[in-house]
Structure formats: C-alpha cells, structure tokens
Amino acid sequence: MTFKEDFLQLVWKYQYFEKADLQTTDGQNVKIIKVGFHNLTEGPDFRDAMIELDGVTFHGHVEVHKFASEWKQHAHSSDPAYNSVILHVVWKNDKKVLRNDETEMPTIELDGRIFLEIWRRYDQLLDFNEDLPCAHALGQVPEIIRFSALEKALVGRLHEKSQLVLNILEQTNNDWEETAYRWLFVSFGFKLNAEAMKELASLVPYKILLKYRNQLPALEAILFGVAGLIPEQSDEPYVHYLKSEYQFYQKKHQWSQKMIRSHWNFMGARPSNFPTIRIAQLTSILSKAPNLLESVIEESRDFSAFKKLLQVQPSEYWEYHYSFGSESKRKVSKGISEQVLNLLIINFVIPIWFAYGRYFQNSEWQERCFDLLQEVSAESNFIVRKFFESGWKPHNSFDTQGMIGLFRNYCTPKKCLTCKVAQSLIRSENK
Incomplete structure (x- = not known):
C-alpha cells in the first residue's frame, strides 16, 4: 500500500x-x-x-x-x-x-x-483519486467533529482574506477609508475582474471621488475613463458626454495612467456581471456613501442600513445597456440581487471586520463575523454541491465558507491527515 x-x-x-x-x-x-x-x-x-x-x-x-x-x-x-x-x-x-x-x-x-486497523482505515476510508477523498465515509463522522473541522477551516479562510485587506491597508499607509474603498472594488470584481477592479481603485483615490459625490455623471466619467472602457468612436450622446467629461477631469487631476479594455474580462461573464455594469453600480453606491468605512463598521450593527446602501440602481443609461454601444431591446433592472448582496456581505464586509479585529487586537469583531455568517443564507457553488452530494448539508454561510476552506486547503492539496474529519475516520480503537 x-x-x-x-x-x-x-x-x-x-x-x-x-x-x-x-x-x-x-x-x-x-x-x-x-x-x-x-x-x-x-x-x-x-x-x-x-x-x-x-x-x-x-x-x-x-x-x-x-x-x-x-x-x-x-x-x-x-x-x-x-x-x-x-x-x-x-x-x-x-x-x-x-x-x-x-x-x-x-x-x-x-x-x-x-496498528493494522490504522492501515485498514487509511486504505478503505480515504480515496485520494477523488476531489473529496473522504466523501463516501462522511456519514460516519460525528457532527461535532465536522463542525470543529469547518470552524478551523473557516478561521483559516478568514485569515487569508483578511490578510488581503491588511495588505491594502499597508499600501495606503494605514488609511482605513481608502482601504475599504479599494476592497469594495475588489469585491465587486468577483473572481473574474477582481485584479482589474483593484487596479482601477488604486488609480483613482477615494478622496478625489468624494469631491464629486453629488455628481453621478462625473463619477461615471472618471471611473469609466480611467478604466479605459469609454469607446473612442460612438453615435451615442451619453458616450460623447462621458468622453468629454473624462478629458476635463484628466487634465484637472493630471492623470497620466489609465487602463485599457483588454484589462477587463467580458468573456465568460454573464451580462449582469459585466465590468461596465459593476462599475455603474459602484458609482451609484459611492454617490450615496460619504463615509464608506463608517457604513461598514459603525452602521453595520443594523444591517438594514448597509443593505440599503448596496441596493442601488445605476444611472438611466444602464437601464438599457450592459456595455457601451450595446442597447438592450427591453428595460432590464441592473440592481443588485439578493444573492449578490449576500456574496458582498461574505466577501466585502466579513474580511474587513476580521481584518479590523486583527489590526486592533479586538476579538469581538471576529466573533461578529461568525455570528453574521450564520445569518446569511448558504451559498451554492460547485464546491458546496460536492459536500451536499456526499450527505453534508450546509445550513448557512458559516458552513459553506468552512466547506470552501476545507476543499481548497485540505481536500485539493490532499492534506487530509491534518483535517479533523479524516483523523476521525482513521482513529485507532487500539490506542
């Protein structure tokens, strides 16, 4: 063997x-x-x-x-x-x-x-050719062991994600407001455009955007212009307006750097997740959030206020467009869905809370992360489905985030024997 x-x-x-x-x-x-x-x-x-x-x-x-x-x-x-x-x-x-x-x-x-029993259990209960090596034996693992494994994996995952926030904090010279702004952009990029969103936020400081908070077209002109997404040629008046406005703000703030369209991923994304739609949503959020960090940290004890902040509609142009120049035949809502809202709570709010607690050495924020995750509905993705099909049903996002942590940090690299689930399966009765 x-x-x-x-x-x-x-x-x-x-x-x-x-x-x-x-x-x-x-x-x-x-x-x-x-x-x-x-x-x-x-x-x-x-x-x-x-x-x-x-x-x-x-x-x-x-x-x-x-x-x-x-x-x-x-x-x-x-x-x-x-x-x-x-x-x-x-x-x-x-x-x-x-x-x-x-x-x-x-x-x-x-x-x-x-012990021969250890050999037998290791050989029979763990199949390292499977994505979940212990899938066929999960039903034998006591619930308390599974919860403990989820909790450990979740803490590890939150440490990883919060470290990304702390890295941004270091880059911004410990400016938490700017950090929250940049992390919001990363979160709105989801996986496909997270890096491009991060670059965009770093090129346009939050303090500059705050000057134009009450001018939504100005925010769109600046962000779409720096993102390199405003077409050079267009028959649409609004596109000409944005291009002209961007040129004005570019000279005013002496921006020498801007991105190009190839930085952005449209292929593989659903229209509702196009970077143009996400940037349009971000401009609406920023126009309603004079203090982004306060919205995340102070007002988040009552999450209805924070949810209201994220539940915005982009400007009128985006009621009939997914990208510049491609007009939809019918009006489609570009608001943020409940599913995406939950993902933003998981990927934006929770990492900031956890990072905030680590930075100020206040464990209360970390406990609040666990409490909130148990209030957010379970996610549905290919990783969660693997556990579900193996008989492990998640009840909330505490469970699903733990499952993602288990899968990526233990199952995929086959570090099963450092996982409490596998350890429980092969535990010796002879010791």
Missing part, C-alpha cells in the same frame, strides 16, 4: 504503533514522554518533544520521514533548525544518519509496528 509522509506524522502524533520493547535502530531503549507539538510550518515536524534513551531524558524536536535517506535529500544536515532533533522517526531505515558531530542520530523504524 502506498502512503505519504503525513500518514507517518499522524501515526507519531497519536502514537498509533506498538511501543512495547521499542528501541532505536542501534539498540537503545526508547520511552516516549511527550510526542511534541505538530509543526505545520518550516522546521522539524514535532517541536518540544521529550524522550528517554536508555534512561537518559532528552528534550528537543522530532523529525519524521518515510525513508531515513530523506534527511540528506532534504539538506537537514546543513540547516541549523534541525540541530536540536533528538529522534528520527522513519518507516524504513535505509541509511544511517549522522549529526554534525558525526554521532549517529537516534532513529526508530515503524515498519511492522503500525
């Missing part, structure tokens, strides 16, 4: 092997006092362990490999972080490992010692 190193790490972490008459490969008696803390970053696999070798106590780290020869392959001998390793745990001791002082590294070999 094939397995990876993380399987051996799990075996060591939970001591899923026979320890009677345990000896190192050179004959020293081994007593394990502390297995150490599993290190998921760089350095030895388990830190701050404690073992006895022939009655002498040692404190230090434990490194796990499938084959002892991997110590040299991974260049651990030249890495000072491994100088404090007190035990090498391997499946096969295919090569003697020496410390820098030429003494032999204490090594235990697990071949023939791992």
Whole structure:
C-alpha cells in the first residue's frame, strides 16, 4: 500500500504503533514522554518533544520521514533548525544518519509496528483519486467533529482574506477609508475582474471621488475613463458626454495612467456581471456613501442600513445597456440581487471586520463575523454541491465558507491527515 509522509506524522502524533520493547535502530531503549507539538510550518515536524534513551531524558524536536535517506535529500544536515532533533522517526531505515558531530542520530523504524486497523482505515476510508477523498465515509463522522473541522477551516479562510485587506491597508499607509474603498472594488470584481477592479481603485483615490459625490455623471466619467472602457468612436450622446467629461477631469487631476479594455474580462461573464455594469453600480453606491468605512463598521450593527446602501440602481443609461454601444431591446433592472448582496456581505464586509479585529487586537469583531455568517443564507457553488452530494448539508454561510476552506486547503492539496474529519475516520480503537 502506498502512503505519504503525513500518514507517518499522524501515526507519531497519536502514537498509533506498538511501543512495547521499542528501541532505536542501534539498540537503545526508547520511552516516549511527550510526542511534541505538530509543526505545520518550516522546521522539524514535532517541536518540544521529550524522550528517554536508555534512561537518559532528552528534550528537543522530532523529525519524521518515510525513508531515513530523506534527511540528506532534504539538506537537514546543513540547516541549523534541525540541530536540536533528538529522534528520527522513519518507516524504513535505509541509511544511517549522522549529526554534525558525526554521532549517529537516534532513529526508530515503524515498519511492522503500525496498528493494522490504522492501515485498514487509511486504505478503505480515504480515496485520494477523488476531489473529496473522504466523501463516501462522511456519514460516519460525528457532527461535532465536522463542525470543529469547518470552524478551523473557516478561521483559516478568514485569515487569508483578511490578510488581503491588511495588505491594502499597508499600501495606503494605514488609511482605513481608502482601504475599504479599494476592497469594495475588489469585491465587486468577483473572481473574474477582481485584479482589474483593484487596479482601477488604486488609480483613482477615494478622496478625489468624494469631491464629486453629488455628481453621478462625473463619477461615471472618471471611473469609466480611467478604466479605459469609454469607446473612442460612438453615435451615442451619453458616450460623447462621458468622453468629454473624462478629458476635463484628466487634465484637472493630471492623470497620466489609465487602463485599457483588454484589462477587463467580458468573456465568460454573464451580462449582469459585466465590468461596465459593476462599475455603474459602484458609482451609484459611492454617490450615496460619504463615509464608506463608517457604513461598514459603525452602521453595520443594523444591517438594514448597509443593505440599503448596496441596493442601488445605476444611472438611466444602464437601464438599457450592459456595455457601451450595446442597447438592450427591453428595460432590464441592473440592481443588485439578493444573492449578490449576500456574496458582498461574505466577501466585502466579513474580511474587513476580521481584518479590523486583527489590526486592533479586538476579538469581538471576529466573533461578529461568525455570528453574521450564520445569518446569511448558504451559498451554492460547485464546491458546496460536492459536500451536499456526499450527505453534508450546509445550513448557512458559516458552513459553506468552512466547506470552501476545507476543499481548497485540505481536500485539493490532499492534506487530509491534518483535517479533523479524516483523523476521525482513521482513529485507532487500539490506542
């Protein structure tokens, strides 16, 4: 049976092997006092362990490999972080490992010692050829274990997304108002145009737009002009007006940079998600939000006010257009749907709250993220459907965001054995 190193790490972490008459490969008696803390970053696999070798106590780290020869392959001998390793745990001791002082590294070999039940469960309950390796066995996992795994994955996901907000905060010299503005644009780009939206917001500072807050055509001229989306040639009077207005503001503010149409993705997007529609919606939001950050932070305790801020209609031109020059035959509402509104709460509001809590070291904001996610309806996407089809039904966005975190950070890279769900499935009854 094939397995990876993380399987051996799990075996060591939970001591899923026979320890009677345990000896190192050179004959020293081994007593394990502390297995150490599993290190998921760089350095030895388990830190701050404690073992006895022939009655002498040692404190230090434990490194796990499938084959002892991997110590040299991974260049651990030249890495000072491994100088404090007190035990090498391997499946096969295919090569003697020496410390820098030429003494032999204490090594235990697990071949023939791992509980047979662990092998069986690992082989039968996890199918690494599937997108969800544990899909066929999810029903065996207690609900409390699944919730714990979701919560851990959700926290990891919120850390990742909030770090993107904090990165923008650093770029704006800790200007939270400008950061909220840029993150709003990123969120409105969704996946397809997030980077282009981020660039657009960085080219047009929020403070400049605030000067024209009560002039919706001016906001559209500036944003569409800098975005490079106003056509050079057009028979439509409104397009000529926007072009003329943009030229005026470009000279006034001495903008030397602007984007081009190829920066934007129209292909693959539904008309309602065209960047032109999203920018038109953003101009309407900005015209009604004199203080964007306050709308997110202060007024968000009553979310009806924030929802009202986002539920806007673009200007009259966009009642019959999805993009410049392409007029629709019938009037179509370009307001923000309830589904998109929920996505904006998840992708715009929640990361800002979490980042705000991290920045000011206030855990209340993080708790509010969890509370709010449990009030927002469950999302529907291909990842969530995979869990649903496996018998794991999400009830709200707390669940679906956790599922997305599980899928991307554990299932896809096949880091199953660091996931509580898989650990529960192969847990030994013999330990």
